Amino acid sequence: MTATSPVQRKIFLVATEESGDRLGASLMKVLRQRLGDAVRFEGVGGLSMAREGLVSLFPIEELSIMGFTAVARKLPMILARVRQTADAAVAAAPDILVIIDSPDFTHRVARQVRSRAPAIPIVDYVAPTVWAWRSGRARAMRRYVDHVLALLPFEPEAYRRLGGPPCTYIGHTLIEQIGALRPNPDEQRRRDAKPPVLLVLPGSRRSEIRHHMAVFGETLRLVREQGADFELVLPTMPHLLDEVREGAAAWRVQPRIALGEQEKKAAFRIAHAAFAKSGTVTLELALAGVPMIGAYRAGPVEMWIALTLAKTSSVILANLVLGENVVPEFMQRDATPDKLAAALRDVIGDTAQRRRQLEAFSRLDAVMATGSQPPSLRAAAIVLETLRGAPV
Incomplete structure (x- = not known):
């Protein structure tokens, strides 16, 4: 048979x-x-x-x-x-x-x-x-x-x-990457050391790089001139490297570029704070336990349509998952260097804003459990x- x-x-x-x-x-x-x-x-x-x-x-x-x-x-x-x-x-x-x-x-x-x-x-x-x-x-x-x-x-x-x-x-697939996002004891010591490692994440698409590089660079200049010391790291992918280098060439504060997924996750594990384009990366940072601010700029037509149709109180994915707006966000006209610099200083320093984010991020594992x-x-x-x- x-x-x-x-x-x-x-x-x-x-x-x-x-x-x-x-x-x-x-x-x-x-x-x-x-x-x-x-x-x-x-x-x-x-x-x-x-x-x-x-x-x-x-x-x-x-x-x-x-x-x-x-x-x-x-x-x-x-x-x-x-x-x-x-x-x-x-x-x-x-x-x-x-x-x-x-x-x-x-x-x-x-x-x-x-x-x-x-x-x-x-x-x-x-x-x-x-x-x-x-x-x-x-x-x-x-x-x-x-x-x-x-x-x-x-x-x-x-x-x-x-x-x-x-x-x-x-x-979310990020749940499977938690081990690669969180620091070991040596990396935690670097995360807590001086100068703090500040991640800057202007986007994962060419159009996002184009809209964010100038305002991000000017914000970082202001933060440095206002007395904040930091080691700047910019994670990006190989296909965006030319655009990122071209955009960062005019920055007064030059970043170390972390290229590729492995270097990016290594940077997340030692990061003290982050300055990010609003999007999925904010949830990635939150799972890594990195306090941040979020900003988003787009073309006028795209932004008008998005803001007209949007029905949420936040576009920061970490905020939406947590159910509260713990990560400050700055959209379009609000995303000015002065406003961004003040908010960024607040998450670099030992402040109530920083502590609030860390407490909220500690709840994510339970919220996202499968x-x-x-x-x-x-x-x-x-x-x-x-x-x-x-x-x-």
Whole structure:
């Protein structure tokens, strides 16, 4: 009597940004561990997913476009790639479609697939920020998304309140990196020593570097002239090095550049304080126990739209997870060197502001806890439960 071979599963994934590509790669790795040779991957992804065996339909770098005006210029190409991806997904007839972040692209794909092949289950990995803006998206998503995987602990309740599809908190990938973000005893001694290490983080995209370098440099000059001593470290990635060097060349206070992910985490472990562009990095700093201030500048059109539509009291991710605005933030016109310098001095020194942040950050582990399973395992479990013909 011959043993029956396992059912071959086909999983179609779509990730169009570097962060989504990393999530997709981790998911693929766990799914292969669970299914072995009985799984096949197709879709769109980057280098990390390619290392796990995905042959992408096209290079995702084509879609690395920031800003409303830039997107408008590239819209015909973007829509053509949406159609190509949806066509490929329908033709592949997978057991599931997993769209990963980048909702302006991936949700267009999902809507087309649902209308043409309604039997294909669709999981959305990384909950769109319906709690921050365009809340009507939550209810609309019920028509084409079967399950949402949330990285932030407050998101399932937001989706329930707004009438969205089922949403499960699986945990943020930063939880798996806590050991690499927090200091050992020697690094803690450097964190507490003089001069304090000050991180400056102007952004992870070229447009962000362009908007922040000048005001960050002027702020640091003021802080130094007002008597604060510090060792300045600027973590960045290799593809941004030229822009960062060009922007920092005019700074009166020159930074040491920490290049790449490993050097960045090493800098976090010895940092005493940070001056950061608002975004995911603020949660990373908070988990590392580094008090900070946040600032954000953008083009006038982008900022007007964002501020008009925003429904949150903060854009600092650490504040949103904690449920209180412990990290000072300065947006657009408020992000002036004078205001930023005063706030930055407050987190470099031994102040009530600094102590308040440290106390709040100490609660993050409990707030973001996921139990014994890391996020990638929790994500894979829900994908497997949602497969056509589950259980596997």
